[in-house]
Amino acid sequence: MNLGLDGKKVLVTGGSKGLGLGIAKLFLEEGAQVGICGRNETSLQEAKQQIPSLEIFQGDVTNEQDRQALIDAFLDRFGTIDVLINNAGGSNGTDSMNTPLAQFEESLQLNFLSAVAMSKLAATTMMTHNEGVIVNISSVFGREAGGKPTYNASKAAMISFTKSLADELIGQGIRVCGVAPGSVLHPTGNWQKRLEENPEKIKTFVEQSIPAGRFGTVEEIANTVVFLASKRASWVSGATLNVDGGQSKSNF
Template sequence: MNLELNGKAVLVTGGSKGIGKAIAYAFLDEGAKVGIMGRNIDDLKATQKEGIEIFPGNVTDARDRERVMKDFIEKFGTIDILVNNAGGSNGSAVMETSMELFEEAMHLNFLSSVDLSKKAAEVMIGNEAGGSIINISSIFGRESGGKPTYNASKAALISFTKSFSDEMIKKGIRVNGIAPGSILHETGNWKKRLEQDPDTIHAFVDEHISAGRFGTVEEVASVAVFLASEKASWVVGCTLNVDGGQSYSNF
C-alpha cells in the first residue's frame, strides 16, 4: 500500500534494535527519510543503511535530546514524524524498588518523550502538512502486568498522548500511540526467557495471548506507518493495542 510517506522526515528513538529498528525500516520502505537515535554507536551503525542517518544520544539526557533534534533538523530541514520508542524496564516489587529507579523509569519511558514531542511540535507547527507524533507505550500502561515502574511510566505516556493530541490537532499535528503486547525479537527479554525456560514461556503464551503466539516487530511497525499516514487522518489521541488479544482491557 502506498501510504504517501515518500520524502517525509522521520526520527525514531531507540531505533537501533527491536521494535524501533523495524519501525525505521518500515518508514524507509515507504520512501521516507529516516533518522534513528540510540545510545550504542555500534548498534546504530549495524542498523544504518542507505536512507537512514544515525544520531547517537541518550534520550534521558536533556542535552542529548536538544542536540539530536537540532542535528536532525539541520540534516533534513524539518521533522514530519516523531516516533518515541526508546524505553525499558527496571526494578521489582514496589517496596523493593528505590525511588531512584522510579525516577529513572519516568525519565526514560515518559519525560524524554514529552520533551522530544514538544521540540518536534514546535517545528511541525510551521509545516504546511502538519505532522505526526507516535508514542510507543505498552498494554501494561493500562493494566498491571509488568514491573510497577514500567506500568506507571507507560500509563503516564498513554495519558499524555491523549492530552497532547487534543492540543496539537488544532494545529494540524496528530498525536497517537501504540501499546504493544509481548513481542518476540532477537535482542528482547522474551527471546532470552524462551531460550532459558521454553516450557514456561510456551505455557505463558497459551494462557495469556489469545492469538497463541508472540507478536513480531514488523506487526508493530506496520501500525506505526499507518498511524503516521493520511490513511489515519481521523485517528487522534488514540493508543492502539497491538497484542494479539493479550490485553485484558475491553475498552
C-alpha cells in the same frame, strides 16, 4: 495501499535495534527519509551497516542537552521533521516494595519524560508548517498491571499524555497517537532471553496469556505505527491502539 509517506522526514528514538529498527525499516520501504537515534554508537553503526540508507544520531534522550543536539542535528540534515516516533524505553526494578524510588524516577525519565520533551521539541518545528505526526510507543501494561510496576506506571503516563497533547495540537495540524504493543518476540528483546532461559515457562505463558497463541512480531507492530503516521489515519488523534493478539484484558 499507498500511505503517502514518500519523502517524509521521520525520526525514530531507540531505533538502533528491535522494534525501533523495524519501524525505521518500514518507513524507508514507504519512501520516507529516516533518522534513528540511540545511546550506543556501536549499535547505531551496526544498524547503518544493515540499512545504509538510514541516518544515525547518537544521543541519550534522557539528557536535555543531548535531546536538543539530536533535534538540531536532525533538522540540519533533513531541514524539517514530519514524523516523530517516541520508541526509546526499557524496564527496571522488581515489585514495588523492593524497588528503590530512584528506579521509578529512572523509568519515568526514560519511558515517559524523554518522550514529553522530544514531542515538545518536534512539535515546535511541526507548528511552523501546520503539519506533523507524533506516535508514542507505550504498552498494554500501561492499561493494566502485568509488567514491572516502574514500567507500568511510566507507560500509563505515556497513554494519558498522548491524549492530552493530541487535543492541544490537532488544531494546528499535528496528530498525536500511540501504539500499545503486547508481548513481542525479537532477537534482542527480553522475551527472547526468557525463552532461552526457560522454554517451558514461556510456552505456558503464551498458552495462558495470548489468545492468538503466539508472540507478536516486530513487523506487526511496525505496520500499525507506519499506518498511524500516514494520512490514511488522518482521523485518528489521541488514541492509543492495542496491538497484542488479544493479550490485553481491557475492553476499551
